[in-house]
Amino acid sequence: MAQMKRSEELTERKKEFRTTVGGTVVKRVYLSSDLAGLKEEDTGLPGEYPFTRHIMPTGYRGRLWTMRQYAGFGTVEETNERYKFLYRQGQTGFSVAFQLPTQEGYDSDHPLAAGEVGKCGVAVDSLQDMEQLWEGIPLGQVSTSMTINATAPILLAMYIACAEKQGIDRSKLEGTVQNDILKEYIARNTYIFGPAASMRLVTDVCAYCAREMPKWNSISISGYHMREAGATADQEAGFTLANGIAYVKAMLDKGMQVDSFAPRFSFFFAAYTNVLEEVAKYRALRRMWARIMKERFGAQNPKSLMLRYHVQTDGFTLTRQQPLNNTVRVALQALAAVLGGCQSLHTNSFDEALALPGETAVQVALRTQQIIAYESGVADTVDPLGGSYFVETLTNQIESAASKYIAEIDKMGGALKAIEQGYIQxxxxxxxxxxxxxxxxxxxxxxxxxxxxxHDEEETETLEIGAEVEQKQIKRLKALKHSRDNQKVKEVLARVRDVASGNENIMPALVEAAKVYATVGEISDALRSVFGEYREPNIL
Amino acid sequence: MNKKIRVLIAKPGLDGHDRGAKVVASGLRDAGMEVIYLGLRLTPEQIAEAALQEDVDVVGLACLSGAHMSLFPRTVELVRQRDNDILVIGGGIIPKKDIPALKKAGIAEVFGPGTTLDEIAEFIKKALEKNADDNQD
Structure with a gap:
């Protein structure tokens, strides 16, 4: 009888437990013996190398993470209104979503832009749109993140020109350009030019920022989109850091000193619903990056060693069925991001498997972060899960699995080669x-x-972008091309082509082009004429 | 049916979210179909042309950028101009209220998040059988 009870007690729901599909096998219980190999210097103190526990000694006791909601849709006026709404709601930083034509170097009147204008983000064709986007918002007092990659140099140039018009010097600007082309080839797919030309543009932006914009993050090396495309947590960690290594090497090849640019490198990761795996992932990533920067690249400035990162909750995990359940998923994911020690966070809206988010859903998403910050108590001590047998073990396991991917990519000759071979994809x-x-x-x-x-299948209220947005934007573009100094535009575009053909940094020429209202499409075409265009290899 | 079903999977427009399209391509291949994955950033003209060149039975379109209402109907129209029998299906982030209009435009079915690979394969097989029966009548 006692025997029977015993075996019943030991029966488990599943043969094997894993964190996530393709993730680590999870044991029934973790003991102090699991941490036998863990040394004091592997974890250390918050704010101290290798920063496993947090990059700041005070964690969130000093300053909370930045609540940064990604937003942009329709025309610049509509987005400007949404930004002002978010600002009134207590949001502390902006994050611009640009429409796909802007991201891929087409003006809103290009045939390939048909149907896409204002859909995935705001329509910005020129400095004129950029000026209206920030109307009434002093750029010297906000921090702005721009999700822009292939056209990052162009949009950054427009932002600089816009700030200058507001009387703010570029050295005062705070924010981030994503500027991470490698993950575009792997997952996000808004590339324009081939890898060599793209890497030159990426490093031009980083070098320019290192010199001219001390408060600006020149790149946001992103695992998020790879995770969304299907990567496991191990793969997200390994592939992102492999890309990071490729960028550092490219900067060194440009003749830059590692500590001159690395402090402005930032990262961007996903948060899935498996809370503890995500926490372990962020802890492993911090430790790995610190060691890579110190041991491989000889960085000395502590800021070069710190993995600073933004997190977005995972869009892929949101379900179309019973959409309100998504608020719970987002809350768990956001909790993981905060327990893991992120510097900024975007929480998705519950309706995003259905359409672009509506205003109520956006507000709940932001409130989720505020509840975690002010009611949950998890932000009151640094790295609250540090020392947990399970979380520390998982941290080690993710580090080891991600390191294997990095070693594999090193063997191929680096991330660029691994992408060209289609390995990562x-x-x-x-x-x-x-x-x-x-x-x-x-x-x-x-x-x-x-x-x-x-079988409820009730549709919630979502945001719809009307066709009139496209017509309005095309009309505005026509008017601009009529009213600006077209002779000057011709001259600056010739200059852009010249600089692109040589080795000079592209940024000054792009700022000049932005100032005379050359459009995203025109500038991209000038670059296309020099660099050509990329087609993805078929990996299926 | 003796002949393998031939399917073209493509992404019209500028949207880069290709996880779903690739997963569906692999799934239909494992379900015994011949799948041509055409890739992304394509115009409706390019997709229709490829459908004809590859002599496919099915065209699967995926869009998550919100541009489906202009891209899907335009693609169907161009496909139909060349071959009336090709089955065109779609997927992605498609609001429910858009589905009736898409079906009216000739999209046979819209598969959103949460669809299983089996559901799509079964739908294709049944729809093509029905087409064949109709043609015999």
Missing amino acids: KEIARSAYEYQKAVDSGGQVVVGVNKFAT
């Missing part, structure tokens, strides 16, 4: 497919989708 596509099969078979439960499903 294939790995991610395989993980995405494995995940889908696990969901389809029921092995991975998605509440409200393959378990606890109902």
Whole structure:
């Protein structure tokens, strides 16, 4: 009888427990013996090398993370209104979503832009739009993150020109350009030029910022989009740092000293719903980057060693079915981001598997962060999960798995080569497919989708961008081309082509081009005429 | 059906979210179909042309940028001008209220997040069988 009870007690729900599909096997319980190999110097104190526990000694006791909601849609006037709304709601930083034509170097009147104008972000064709976007918002007093990559140099130039018009010198500007082209080839897909030309533009921006914009993050090396495309937590960590290594090397090849640019390198990661795996991932990433910078590249400035990062909760985990459940997913993901020690955070809206987010949903998303900050208590001590047998073990495991990916990519000759061979893309596509099969078979439960499903299917109120936005934007563009000094535009575009053909930093020429209202499409075309265009290799 | 079903998967417009398109391509291949993955940043003209060149039975379109209302109907129209029998289906972030208009425009079915690979494969097989029966009548 006692025997029976014993075996019943030991029966478990599943044969094997894993963090996530393709993730680490999780044991029933973790003991102090699991940490036998962990040395004091692997964790250290918050604010001290290798920064496993946090980059700041005070964590969030000094300053909370920046609550930075990514937003942009329709015309610049509409987005400007949304920004002002978010500002009144207590948001402390801006994050600009640009429409796809702007991201891929097409003006709003280009045939490929048909149907896309104002959809995934705000339509910015020229400095004129940039000026209206920031109307009434003093750029010297805010920090702005711009999700822009292939056209990052152009949009940064427009932002600089816009600030100058407001009477603010570029050296005073605070913010970030994503400027991470490698992950575009892997996952996000808004590339324009080939890898060599793109790396030159990326490093031009970084070098220019290092010289002229001391408060600006010149790059945001992003794992987020790879995770969204299907990468596991291990892959996200390994591939992102491999890309980071490629950027550092490219800057060194340009003749820059590591400590002159590395302090302005920043990162961007995802937060999935498996809270503890995510916390361990951020801790592992901080430790790995610090060691890579110190040991591989000989960086000495502590700021060069610190992995500073933004987090966005995972869009892919949001379900179309029972959309209100997504508020809970987002809350757990945001909790993971905060327990992990992020510097800034975007929380998704619950309606994003249905459409662009509506205003109520956006407000709940921001409130989620505020509840974590002010009510949960998790921000009151630094790295609250540090020392947990499980979290420390998981931190080690993610570090080891991610290091294997980095070693593999090193062997291929670096991230650029690994991308050209399609290695990273294939790995991610395989993980995405494995995940889908696990969901389809029921092995991975998605509440409200393959378990606890109902037939309610009620549509919530979402945001719709009307076709009139496109017409309005095209009309505005026409008027601009009529009213500006077209002779000057011709001259600056010739200058852009000249600089692109040589080795000089592209940024000063782009700022001049922005100032005379040359458009995103025109400047991109000038660059295309020198650099050509990229087509993705077929990996399927 | 003896002949393998031929499917073209493509992403019209500027949207780069290709996880779903690639997963569906792999899934349909594992379901025994011949799949041509055409990639992204394509115009409706390019997709229609490829559908004809590759002599496919099915065209699968994916869009998550919100541009589906102009891109999907335009692609169907161009496909139909060349071949009336090709089944065109779509997926992505498509608001429910847009689905009736898309179906009216000739999109046979819209598969949103949460769809299983089996559901898509089964739909294609049934729809093509029905097409074949209709053609015999």
